[in-house]
Amino acid sequence: MSGEARDKRAPEPMARIERTFSGNAGLQIEEPLLFEVGRTEISGVDLPEPSNDKPRFGGLERQGEIGLPGLTEPEAMRHYVRLSQKNYAIDMGTYPLGSCTMKHNPRLNEKMARLPGFADIHPLQPQSSVQGALELMAMLADWLCEMTGMASVALSPKAGAHGELCGMTAIRAAHEAKGVKRSVVLVPESAHGTNPATAALLGYDVKAFPAREDGTVSVDAVREAMSDDVAGIMLTNPNTCGLFERDIVEIAEAVHEKGAYFYCDGANFNAIVGKVRPGDLGIDCMHINLHKTFSTPHGGGGPGSGPVVFSKALAPFAPVPFVERQGDACRLVETGEAAGDATPFGRLTAFHGQMGMFVRALAYMLSHGADGMRQASEDAVLNANYLRAGLSDLMSQPFGDQPCMHEVLFDDSFLKDTDITTHDLAKALIDEGYHPMTVYFPLVAHGAMLIEPTESESRAALDGFIAVMRDLAQSAQGGDVARFRDAPRYAPRRRLDETRAAREPVLRWRDGNVRQDDAAE
Numbered sequence: 001m002s003g004e005a006r007d008k009r010a011p012e013p014m015a016r017i018e019r020t021f022s023g024n025a026g027l028q029i030e031e032p033l034l035f036e037v038g039r040t041e042i043s044g045v046d047l048p049e050p051s052n053d054k055p056r057f058g059g060l061e062r063q064g065e066i067g068l069p070g071l072t073e074p075e076a077m078r079h080y081v082r083l084s085q086k087n088y089a090i091d092m093g094t095y096p097l098g099s100c101t102m103k104h105n106p107r108l109n110e111k112m113a114r115l116p117g118f119a120d121i122h123p124l125q126p127q128s129s130v131q132g133a134l135e136l137m138a139m140l141a142d143w144l145c146e147m148t149g150m151a152s153v154a155l156s157p158k159a160g161a162h163g164e165l166c167g168m169t170a171i172r173a174a175h176e177a178k179g180v181k182r183s184v185v186l187v188p189e190s191a192h193g194t195n196p197a198t199a200a201l202l203g204y205d206v207k208a209f210p211a212r213e214d215g216t217v218s219v220d221a222v223r224e225a226m227s228d229d230v231a232g233i234m235l236t237n238p239n240t241c242g243l244f245e246r247d248i249v250e251i252a253e254a255v256h257e258k259g260a261y262f263y264c265d266g267a268n269f270n271a272i273v274g275k276v277r278p279g280d281l282g283i284d285c286m287h288i289n290l291h292k293t294f295s296t297p298h299g300g301g302g303p304g305s306g307p308v309v310f311s312k313a314l315a316p317f318a319p320v321p322f323v324e325r326q327g328d329a330c331r332l333v334e335t336g337e338a339a340g341d342a343t344p345f346g347r348l349t350a351f352h353g354q355m356g357m358f359v360r361a362l363a364y365m366l367s368h369g370a371d372g373m374r375q376a377s378e379d380a381v382l383n384a385n386y387l388r389a390g391l392s393d394l395m396s397q398p399f400g401d402q403p404c405m406h407e408v409l410f411d412d413s414f415l416k417d418t419d420i421t422t423h424d425l426a427k428a429l430i431d432e433g434y435h436p437m438t439v440y441f442p443l444v445a446h447g448a449m450l451i452e453p454t455e456s457e458s459r460a461a462l463d464g465f466i467a468v469m470r471d472l473a474q475s476a477q478g479g480d481v482a483r484f485r486d487a488p489r490y491a492p493r494r495r496l497d498e499t500r501a502a503r504e505p506v507l508r509w510r511d512g513n514v515r516q517d518d519a520a521e
């Protein structure tokens with residue numbers, strides 16, 4: 001590691017809190033690695049001595065010690081509880097991460113998901129013994145079709161990005177069924193990175209096109225980019241700048257005229273539930289992030305759930321499995337042969353998807369009702385606009401000060417000539433007790449800050465956040481550079497060398513510890 005690569009302005013990476021003898025800060029306890037706490041010679045449990053049976057590994061059995069740290073039950077317990085307390089969570093405070101919809105997960109949903117009839121069943125159980133679970137999946141599917149105005153739904157995709165793969169695979173199958181091969185997918189520049197990644201993974205050439213001045217896509221730009229080689233368009237609505245694509249119906253028509261399909265990234269459905277039915281807009285398929293719109297927990301890579309709804313044109317190509325009602329009973333259709341006239345493109349998951357998320361999402365829908373879900377959308381949009389109104393005189397917006405949907409986008413031009421970056425501001429927000437907003441996304445805005453308060457925040461909480469943001473913006477413009485460069489000052493770790501962590505990840509613990517590896521370099 002050469003010293004130059006490190007941000008010279010940043011405080012020493014990994015600097016610990018030095019104020020106390022122990023290194024702890026109040027009851028925030030420094031937590032060593034499990035390997036540093038435990039000892040290989042001990043074990044926390046009493047196991048019988050192994051019998052001297054001959055090993056059956058054909059000479060492949062391990063020769064040396066396994067080297068795993070042994071811990072007592074209280075040691076193991078404390079380690080994981082302390083680590084969990086270092087995690088910031090929506091249950092601890094405001095989590096304004098734009099594009100992520102960090103809304104409250106109602107405890108009622110959790111209670112329902114833990115009912116043994118849902119939590120303790122096995123995917124290989126006979127269908128006759130899990131009729132209640134299948135009925136729940138059928139109900140969830142009906143509600144998703146009702147809310148979106150679409151013909152069918154695949155529940156199995158396990159995240160938004162997985163849903164994109166599902167929808168775009170169906171689009172490819174639909175073209176193949178017509179005997180045509182098309183090689184291009186249109187994606188606007190403001191798209192979430194998963195959109196071009198999905199198209200590329202399926203072997204399509206991604207053709208990016210810019211938005212117009214106000215941050216939305218124009219139908220003329222789409223018409224210009226269309227050709228007989230375009231398989232489809234991937235568009236997000238509301239888009240990742242928090243704006244509603246108002247020309248979406250004309251865009252759909254322009255896409256259909258050329259025999260292509262319209263994939264809508266529905267991750268921001270939470271802003272329009274009960275207000276707009278995507279099916280009425282000419283959309284052919286769309287994923288819905290249950291972990292965003294319908295409040296199931298997310299973060300840290302899972303467990304998400306990304307059902308995909310399909311128009312009549314694409315429904316026959318939806319994957320197995322799906323639930324079908326047969327009189328009073330429900331049947332899980334697991335193979336193409338069992339799918340009747342439909343021609344499913346295949347299957348995406350070993351089983352049927354994330355059962356626990358299905359239960360939580362349906363509990364959210366039924367406890368809110370149609371009016372409650374519509375109000376949740378309206379409140380999410382109202383809260384974002386409340387933040388916008390409270391900050392727009394001090395902070396800059398890339399597409400001008402226009403009403404937003406569920407999230408508000410700022411750029412860094414208000415920090416011009418301050419020598420303070422978006423990154424610095426995000427770190428200073430941590431010192432003030434807030435998880436930072438989404439930064440540097442979407443890429444179309446310079447130094448983007450994307451703030452999504454969701455409907456969960458009270459007016460008092462929004463006022464508190466606005467006050468902190470105003471104080472930070474004013475102190476940045478007033479030249480208090482130290483407050484930002486040194487931030488975070490009160491977190492257990494100061495500013496980390498994030499570039500190095502990404503480029504040279506140390507993923508394996510070696511005897512001694514990680515920093516000894518550093519010394520050897």
Ligand SMILES: *Cc1c(COP(=O)(O)O)cnc(C)c1O
Binds near residue numbers: 194236268305306
């Ligand atoms: C969150 C999000 C995704 C990806 O969803 P995952 O569940 O994280 O895979 C895709 N597009 C947009 C616009 C999103 O906000």
